[in-house]
Amino acid sequence: xxxxxxxxxxxxxxxxxxxxxxxxxxxxxxxxxxxxxxxxxxxxxxxxxxxxxxxxxxxxxxxxxxxxxxxxxxxxxxxxxxxxxxxxxxxxxxxxxxxxxxxxxxxxxxxxxxxxxxxxxxxxxxxxxxxxxxxxxxxxxxxxxxxxxxxxxxxxxxxxxxxxxxxxxxxxxxxxxxxxxxxxxxxxxxxxxxxxxxxxxxxxxxxxxxxxxxxxxxxxxxxxxxxxxxxxxxxxxxxxxxxxxxxxxxxxxxxxx
Numbered sequence: 001x002x003x004x005x006x007x008x009x010x011x012x013x014x015x016x017x018x019x020x021x022x023x024x025x026x027x028x029x030x031x032x033x034x035x036x037x038x039x040x041x042x043x044x045x046x047x048x049x050x051x052x053x054x055x056x057x058x059x060x061x062x063x064x065x066x067x068x069x070x071x072x073x074x075x076x077x078x079x080x081x082x083x084x085x086x087x088x089x090x091x092x093x094x095x096x097x098x099x100x101x102x103x104x105x106x107x108x109x110x111x112x113x114x115x116x117x118x119x120x121x122x123x124x125x126x127x128x129x130x131x132x133x134x135x136x137x138x139x140x141x142x143x144x145x146x147x148x149x150x151x152x153x154x155x156x157x158x159x160x161x162x163x164x165x166x167x168x169x170x171x172x173x174x175x176x177x178x179x180x181x182x183x184x185x186x187x188x189x190x191x192x193x194x195x196x197x198x199x200x201x202x203x204x205x206x207x208x209x210x211x212x213x214x215x216x217x218x219x220x221x222x223x224x225x226x227x228x229x230x231x232x233x234x235x236x237x238x239x240x241x242x243x244x245x246x247x248x249x250x251x252x253x254x255x256x257x
Contacts, residue, residue: 004032004220007055008227011209016047018212023050026212030223039064040172040201045087048072048198049206057230066172067202067237068152075164075180076194077187084120084177085193094190096162107186108154108166111179116146120177149174163194203236 010031014023020041028036037058039051048071053060077096081088121144150171158165164183168176177193184191199206215223228236 004224005055005227005229007057008053008229009057009060009233010052010054010215010223010227011204011206012050012052012215013206013209013211014042014047014050015211017044019044020050023052023212027052027054027215030215030220032220037061040069042198043085043196045085046196046198048196049201049204049209050198051201051204057233060230060233063237064201068150068169068171069174069198070167070169070200071176072157072197072199073166073168073176073180073193074195075166075183075191077162077164077184077189077191079192080181080184080190081192082121083192084175084181086195088192092190094188096189097187099187101156101159104159104164104187105156107183108156110186111183112151112154114148114150117149117175117178117182118146119144119175120181147173151179154179167199169200203238 010027012023012027014020020038024036024038028034031054033054035058036052036054039053039061042048042050051064053064076086078093079090080092082091151168151174152171153167153169155167156164157167168174168179170176170179176196180191180193197206210218210226215226218226
């Protein structure tokens with residue numbers, strides 16, 4: 001019976017409604033240690049790839065945070081919100097103009113490349129020694145400095161009259177919520193992030209991830225075959241997928257918590 005490695009990396013498909021901390025807490029008893037972390041927070045409203053690290057492999061966190069990410073994002077047109085996503089109160093509404101696919105693609109293309117992005121007011125960044133979201137909740141006005149980001153690709157993959165679905169490949173530090181806000185303004189309307197799913201972190205892919213329910217059903221013996229050692233995780237970061245067991249080889253179909 002294969003033993004669960006003392007440390008390693010596990011790819012999890014975080015369900016919508018779970019916080020990243022919920023996933024960590026859920027996995028601690030399965031992994032047999034309290035030293036469990038992740039390589040990049042996903043908001044509860046988002047789903048998708050969460051790279052979970054445990055044991056000595058938690059030291060990979062900083063390196064993984066620097067990797068580029070890919071997302072599938074739904075942009076809701078016609079309204080901006082206080083949080084730049086669907087959770088916040090609407091702060092401004094605007095008519096959605098008639099837009100051709102070509103006009104939308106041209107607008108998206110204008111956001112590809114290095115740029116300065118103003119983060120959302122409701123973010124974890126520190127402003128004057130306090131979290132921006134704490135000050136925003138108190139109704140304080142503040143000015144967040146633009147941050148250097150890179151959008152490597154921004155493709156239209158679907159649309160409805162007041163909704164766009166785009167695939168975003170971006171650098172660490174990019175707020176897709178802010179990107180949704182800015183795209184809406186550039187299109188002559190207002191917009192917020194209606195949904196978000198993370199597809200990749202560096203060379204790690206959602207296609208290789210387990211849901212939390214699948215992780216529980218696998219148990220320690222099954223997880224031992226799914227966990228990457230620290231060395232294997234580094235090889236995958238370099239593009240070597242030899243150590244990845246396909247999820248399709250599993251016989252379970254758990255849907256999450």
